[in-house]
Amino acid sequence: MTTTSSAPTTGAPVRPATVKRSKSRAATWIPPVLVFLGVLAVWYAITYLILDEKRRFLMPPPHEVVAAFFDPATFLEIVQALGRTTMVALVGLAFAIVIGVLWAVAMSQAKWVERSLYPYAVVLQCIPILALVPLIGFWFGFEYPARVIVCIMIALFPMVSNTLFGLQSVDPGQRELFQLQRASRWTVLSKLEFPAALPAIFAGMRISAGLAVVGAIVGDFFFRRGEPGLGSLLSTYTARLRSAELFATIFVAALLGVAIFALFGWIGKRVVGKWYDFSAN
Amino acid sequence: MTIAPSPVAPATTTDQLLHFDDVAMTFPNGTTALSGVSLTVNRGEFVTVVGPSGCGKSTLLRIASGLTPATEGVTQVDTNRIGYVFQDATLLPWRDVQSNVELLAELNGIPKATRKKTAKEAIDLVGLSGFEKHLPKTLSGGMKMRTSLARSLTLNPELFLFDEPFGALDEITRERLNDELIRLFTEQQFAGLFITHSVSEAVYLSTRVIVMSGRPGHIVDEFPVEFPFPRDPDIRFTAEFAELCGQVSHALREGHS
Numbered sequence: 001m002t003t004t005s006s007a008p009t010t011g012a013p014v015r016p017a018t019v020k021r022s023k024s025r026a027a028t029w030i031p032p033v034l035v036f037l038g039v040l041a042v043w044y045a046i047t048y049l050i051l052d053e054k055r056r057f058l059m060p061p062p063h064e065v066v067a068a069f070f071d072p073a074t075f076l077e078i079v080q081a082l083g084r085t086t087m088v089a090l091v092g093l094a095f096a097i098v099i100g101v102l103w104a105v106a107m108s109q110a111k112w113v114e115r116s117l118y119p120y121a122v123v124l125q126c127i128p129i130l131a132l133v134p135l136i137g138f139w140f141g142f143e144y145p146a147r148v149i150v151c152i153m154i155a156l157f158p159m160v161s162n163t164l165f166g167l168q169s170v171d172p173g174q175r176e177l178f179q180l181q182r183a184s185r186w187t188v189l190s191k192l193e194f195p196a197a198l199p200a201i202f203a204g205m206r207i208s209a210g211l212a213v214v215g216a217i218v219g220d221f222f223f224r225r226g227e228p229g230l231g232s233l234l235s236t237y238t239a240r241l242r243s244a245e246l247f248a249t250i251f252v253a254a255l256l257g258v259a260i261f262a263l264f265g266w267i268g269k270r271v272v273g274k275w276y277d278f279s280a281n
Numbered sequence: 282m283t284i285a286p287s288p289v290a291p292a293t294t295t296d297q298l299l300h301f302d303d304v305a306m307t308f309p310n311g312t313t314a315l316s317g318v319s320l321t322v323n324r325g326e327f328v329t330v331v332g333p334s335g336c337g338k339s340t341l342l343r344i345a346s347g348l349t350p351a352t353e354g355v356t357q358v359d360t361n362r363i364g365y366v367f368q369d370a371t372l373l374p375w376r377d378v379q380s381n382v383e384l385l386a387e388l389n390g391i392p393k394a395t396r397k398k399t400a401k402e403a404i405d406l407v408g409l410s411g412f413e414k415h416l417p418k419t420l421s422g423g424m425k426m427r428t429s430l431a432r433s434l435t436l437n438p439e440l441f442l443f444d445e446p447f448g449a450l451d452e453i454t455r456e457r458l459n460d461e462l463i464r465l466f467t468e469q470q471f472a473g474l475f476i477t478h479s480v481s482e483a484v485y486l487s488t489r490v491i492v493m494s495g496r497p498g499h500i501v502d503e504f505p506v507e508f509p510f511p512r513d514p515d516i517r518f519t520a521e522f523a524e525l526c527g528q529v530s531h532a533l534r535e536g537h538s
Binding site: 171177178180187192195196276 | 346347363367368371374388416417418
């Protein structure tokens with residue numbers, strides 16, 4: 001009964017809705033594609049119209065960059081470096097997430113902890129990490145652990161500040177609801193504050209994910225020991241004036257950043273998107 | 282003395298559930314929210330407090346529930362089964378209706394099977410069957426309030442505190458929920474202390490209307506409401522109802538000036 005009566009009424013608006021959706025999908029894709037084509041055009045113009053042949057290495061044309069990337073030897077080099085950098089970034093990010101969340105939870109539990117620890121989170125954010133990188137090398141060696149540590153230091157602050165903000169943004173009425181049942185501090189944390197903070201935590205993760213990639217590359221760029229990551233590769237290609245390869249590596253590094261950012265955006269949506277609307281804020 | 286003729290609450294029960302004696306509340310910043318409030322809520326009563334905004338009506342509930350202790354006077358609560366419905370539904374957005382309604386039982390350590398059953402009953406009582414799996418963001422304001430009511434009902438409260446629960450709802454939803462509340466009151470036999478600033482809602486719902494003055498809030502008048510339960514929605518259009526509303530409004534104005 002209900003299917004026959006509801007079918008004609010719902011059937012009509014379905015079609016314009018899909019048309020609208022495909023139109024809006026086109027609307028989201030066309031502008032960035034146009035910008036991309038524009039950038040390519042400007043790039044070619046610079047390479048061939050502005051730079052003379054001797055200085056063309058400063059900006060090799062896009063097709064040479066692509067060709068350099070797919071050169072078997074270079075490709076292997078870049079992909080291996082990409083793998084190592086990704087590992088460092090993900091491990092560093094994992095540490096930054098765990099340390100950041102614990103740090104924020106500790107601060108949320110007592111005002112005096114927050115007062116004692118928050119300034120240091122800010123200091124961590126403010127000191128130029130590059131200044132510390134050599135020191136980290138001294139202390140932890142110039143290999144894997146040092147790279148991860150640089151990564152953590154760069155990626156930590158957004159996790160701390162976002163988690164703390166999330167934990168503290170719980171609606172006072174909801175707090176009182178728990179208070180009326182004499183809920184323990186742990187119960188309030190696990191059943192109220194932490195779930196309420198999840199959207200903010202995921203927002204922090206997305207920012208930290210991008211920073212973790214930066215950290216992994218910076219660490220690698222400085223510590224050029226052990227197996228090369230993207231940072232070492234950038235520095236090697238620069239030194240050898242292999243600009244097409246340099247450009248290819250830069251793009252791969254950029255794509256890695258975007259991919260990790262998108263990955264955490266996706267995970268966040270999967271976990272809290274059902275009840276939280278990210279686009280609203 | 283002012284117990285309404287109710288088919289449920291036996292007229293003989295006069296045992297008190299809540300008693301304020303000369304209660305006053307002064308906040309740390311020096312604002313006096315309440316002064317000299319004496320009030321008793323007995324079993325079988327539905328007491329409504331009306332007053333201008335900021336007269337400390339909500340503070341009264343916070344004191345009764347133990348959220349904020351009064352700075353002066355005696356507060357006596359003779360039950361530990363207290364339901365509290367806030368101005369907002371205060372649902373947890375990541376939990377569906379079923380799981381939101383289970384929350385209080387969960388916080389009290391009641392085993393899963395039991396609380397599931399209690400929650401189901403409460404959901405049926407407020408007319409939300411079929412919406413168990415819905416998340417709060419998909420519910421209308423009225424449905425959120427029903428969920429909030431159901432959540433408190435799982436505690437099987439003897440004393441039910443309502444802090445302007447329907448203030449944010451539209452007139453139609455509000456009237457419907459008023460009728461539901463009356464039904465719940467007659468079926469579940471809790472005592473109610475209901476805060477509102479709507480005079481007609483106060484008169485319609487309660488066995489007794491208490492009028493409070495502006496800050497610092499104190500009780501200026503009290504009106505027994507004798508209409509029988511369950512209440513016929515049409516009493517709202519009777520002359521007696523209008524007259525009682527007029528008296529309450531008058532007392533409100535007097536207390537305000």
